[in-house]
Amino acid sequence: MPVAEAETPVRSSSEFLNSQGRLSHLRLLEAESIHILREVASEFERPVMLYSIGKDSSVMLRLAQKAFYPAPIPFPLLHIDTGFKFAEMLQFRDNTAREVGAELLVWRNEPAIAAGTNPIVLDTKRCCGLLKTQALLDALRHYNFDAAFGGARRDEEKSRAKERIYSFRDSAGQWDPKNQRPELWNLYNGRIHPGESIRVFPLSSWTEMDVWQYIHEEKIPVVDLYFAKARPMYVRGEALLPIEQDFVAWPGEKPQMVECRLRSLGCSPCTGAIRSDADSIPAIIAELISFRSSERANRVIDHDQEGSMEIKKREGYF
Amino acid sequence: MGVSLEVEGTRFEIEDFLAAEREKDLLRFSTAGSVDDGKSTLIGRLLYDTQSVYEDQVRSIEGKGTTAPGQIDFALLTDGLRAEREQGITIDVAYRYFSTARRKFIIADTPGHEQYTRNMATGASTADAAVVLIDASKGVLIQSRRHAYIASLLRVRQVVVAVNKMDLIDFDEHRFRAIERDFSSVLDAIAADTGTPVERVFVPVSALGGDNVVHRSDAMPWYRGPSLLELLESLPAAHDKLSEHFRFPVQRVLRPDQSFRGFAGQIASGSIRVGDDVTVLPSGRGAKIERIVTWDGDLEEAVAPLSVTLVLDRELDISRGDLIAEAQAPATVARSVRAALVWMDQRPLDVTRRYLLKHTSQTAPAFLSSIDYRTDLTTLAHEPADTLHMNDIGAATINLLRPMALDLYSRNRGTGAFILIDPESNATVAAGMVTAAYASAATREGDETGAWGPVTAGEREARWGHRGAALELTGPQALIDSIERALFAVGAVTTRIDAANDTFLLHPEFLDLAARVQTESGLLALVVHANQSAMLTARVEGLELSLDAENPMRAVAAVHELLRRVGIFISTEKAGL
Known part of the structure; x- marks a missing residue:
């Protein structure tokens, strides 16, 4: 059966225009991201999309479906599984890959996981280094990927504001912020020597608000953990810690049922929940407007030391 | 869904809020300044006063920096890298985001010292407007001229001149007016040199105190104009791509099965309807648009800068790098071009070397057959030059080793721009803007030795491919x-x-x-x-x-x-x- 018969009703692009006859900012961002996805798929030998299951990955994946339609997505998805991901996330990941029809690769740093690497015994910096950064570099090398898409945005963190859309990495996967290629217009320089690679950030110009609005407008499925409901949590001061995997409770500590949700999805030991009654995307957007703290504030790992994201990126993190 | 929220004291239904968001457009602007003219403070203030900074980010810098205890050093909000915080400078282009009730903004924040020209050109290449800073206590310095020149060269038509540190000159109107006069004549000279008119507006500000940044100031009753933010909210989106001719660089051929063959790309300019006649370049073959395919359904019309997939009414040999253009006004198929160049690499331009020229979705080898001149940004004089160094701006004639469909940059920013890549180091060495295009390879015009001297390897390569x-x-x-x-x-x-x-x-x-x-x-x-x-x-x-x-x-x-x-x-x- 032929794909993409014109069975869908023909639409006028005026549907894309606002009342002043202009494209909305979401359409502009979408068009820019699709352009980037198509450039990379056409210029590199072996691209891959890092799929982290979170809301940004969900948007990136939808953009990839749009970019190559009616053809399938011409690269695999790669999930770096630390072994500390929420069970709901893994289920969502597998369902999504099946529905989208994309090839899903999962990579775990098995030796480190088997050795019992965890953020409580090690510090979070070394834990991330082994289970995320090292695993990522190993996976890229194993599959010989020369370009990897990531869902990072420039508004997330100060060092990410300086990131290029095509971020050049040397043969050890390292980022050199003082020696980045200038990036003009929409002309991206993807030339690399053997062993070097490019990290590509198609969502660079999106903000957290843009991502949620797009999910709302496009009805993109996201993990249920983003929505508020009563969940058993360990309450430590302002922090709400979920019960997942081998959570180590303090002596005498008991979980309580708390109306809460996750604002960003990371590893269960390092991702705190927030008290919230936002149980729908409009409610999340409403909450976002009233929020006065950035989304990574609930990630323990970014606060270990001043500039810790920058250090991780230099070492090869996304 | 009945979710309501409160923004700036007003209650909204969330659906009303989302409807209002759909009405917002996007303005990209670049900023640049000299060392210590308060650019980081100005941007920090813009972000802080529009409530675009989160409390935890403010907390992380409170009490740090160079300000008095209890005050916030706004510059710290924007200095991203450790080296920058340690040295109190900005190293690289940083992108910032904020939004008001009327518009979303993207700032390309470029440093004023190291690699200044290359960073300013990077920021200006995607900008609709440029905010040029002048330190009121120092007057017009070379960096402000440089930024205005680059903005004009890259066709950023709107220039907002923020005369900062008005507090240091006691908010004196006469000194402000003198700076306005001085810099206006500079901008006129720049526009005459680049051929791009520069629309300018001046606003006196004090970033430190927040005067005229977001809110109008009481300190300067003689100034009745809008604040900087009000200006940015009211600027027209400078490049109306819809009025330009239709241009569609093919990024990829989509062929999921034998029944479908579509050309994926982003509309660089103009608009296209089903049934329109198009010409495919460089081959020059004609076709009609049969379908405009998107994941959201077929369209009957699409406008720049949407990313779509075009299906033509007949089988043509089309591949990545080809240009689908309006049949009545196709682009020029050029074998050589004259171009303005911004040199961005440590290694200077070498006319005996081969470079790769990347233009839209195609890359081809190119030789710079002659350097026409180098521009002195202080005097705007054109000087003869046999090379261009890092941060130099000049003009050159370039032979393309395969024909390319392109437009003049003055007519089309998307199909008139290119970058040069060093094929050995893979560095992006120059940004180029086409000022003239020729159907045949250039000989060295007016250069006796070039026209009559030995045939070079580059010329042979240009001819033979x-x-x-x-x-x-x-x-x-x-x-x-x-x-x-x-x-x-x-x-x-x-x-x-x-x-x-x-x-x-x-x-x-x-x-x-x-x-x-x-x-x-x-x-x-x-x-x-x-x-x-x-x-x-x-x-x-x-x-x-x-x-x-x-x-x-x-x-x-x-x-x-x-x-x-x-x-x-x-x-x-x-x-x-």
Whole structure:
């Protein structure tokens, strides 16, 4: 059966225009991201999309479906599984890959996981280094990927504001912020020597608000953990810690049922929940407007030391 | 869904809020300034006063920096890297985001010192407007002129001149007006040089105290104009791509099965409807638009800058790098161009070297046949130059080793811009803007030695589409003939040296000499060792390939690939190679 018969009703692009006859900012961002996805798929030998299951990955994946339609997505998805991901996330990941029809690769740093690497015994910096950064570099090398898409945005963190859309990495996967290629217009320089690679950030110009609005407008499925409901949590001061995997409770500590949700999805030991009654995307957007703290504030790992994201990126993190 | 929220004291239904969001457009602007003119403070203030900074980010810098205790050093909000915080400077272009009730903004924040020109050009390339800073206590410095020049060169039509640190000159109107006069005449001279009119507006501000940044100031009653933010909210989106001719660089051919063949790309300018006549360049073939395909359903019309997939009414040989253009107003197919260049690499421009020119979705080798001049940004004089150094701006004539469909940058920012890449280091070495396009390769205009001197390797390569090389082939005669036939068919200038010739058997050193003479003349010399083997060996510049002679189609293709890999042939297909 032929794909993409014109069975869908023909639409006028005026549907894309606002009342002043202009494209909305979401359409502009979408068009820019699709352009980037198509450039990379056409210029590199072996691209891959890092799929982290979170809301940004969900948007990136939808953009990839749009970019190559009616053809399938011409690269695999790669999930770096630390072994500390929420069970709901893994289920969502597998369902999504099946529905989208994309090839899903999962990579775990098995030796480190088997050795019992965890953020409580090690510090979070070394834990991330082994289970995320090292695993990522190993996976890229194993599959010989020369370009990897990531869902990072420039508004997330100060060092990410300086990131290029095509971020050049040397043969050890390292980022050199003082020696980045200038990036003009929409002309991206993807030339690399053997062993070097490019990290590509198609969502660079999106903000957290843009991502949620797009999910709302496009009805993109996201993990249920983003929505508020009563969940058993360990309450430590302002922090709400979920019960997942081998959570180590303090002596005498008991979980309580708390109306809460996750604002960003990371590893269960390092991702705190927030008290919230936002149980729908409009409610999340409403909450976002009233929020006065950035989304990574609930990630323990970014606060270990001043500039810790920058250090991780230099070492090869996304 | 009945979710309501409160923004700035007003209650909204969330659906009303989302509807209002859909009405917002996007304005990108660049900022640049000299060291210490308070640019970071100005941006920090803009973000803070529009409530675009989160409390935890403010907490993380509170009490740090150079301000008095209890105050916030706004500059720390924008200095991203450790080296920057330690040295109190900005190193690289940083992008910032904020939003008001009317607009979303993206700031390209560029530093005023290290690698200033290259960073300013990067920021300006995507900007609709430029905010040029002048320190009121110091007057017009070279960095402000440089930023305004680059903004004009890159066709950023709207320039907002923020005269900062008004508090240091007691908010004095006369000094503000003097700066306004001085800089206006600078902008007129710049516009005359670049040929791009510069629309300008001046606003007196004090970033430290927040005067006229977001809110209008009481300190300057003589100024009745809008604040900086009000200005930014009211600027027209400078580039109306819809009024330009339709241009669609093909990024990728989508062919999921035999029944569908679509061309994926982003509309660079103009609009397109089903049934429109288009011309495919460089081939010049015509077709009609049959469908405009998107994941959200077919469209009957699409406008720039949407990313869509076009289906044509007939089978044409179209690949990545081709341009689909309006039939009534197609682009120029050029073999050479004159262009304004911003040089961005430590290694200066070298007219004897080959560069890669990336334009829309195509990349081709190019030679800079002459440097027309270098611009002195202080006097705007055009000086003769034989090279361009890092941060220099000049003009050059460039020969393209394969024809490219393009427009003048003054008419079309998308199809008139290019970058140059050093094929050895892979660095992006220059930004270019086409100022004239020619259908034939340029000779050195008015340059006697160029017009009458020896034919250079670059000129040969420009004409023949490949550089000189010796390809050694060992294997069956018939297969070697097929390989030469295939190379000949794509326009390669081949010669044959039979290694079994008596002279070469007696004097093997002559064989090397013969191959070298031909290689240096830009020919593709085939050094042939014919035998009856079932294998074919191809060797070029240290790379060797052994192939099954029983499969001639594959062998021919593999030899092509080998030549492409060592960079003898010009290819637009894979930038990674």
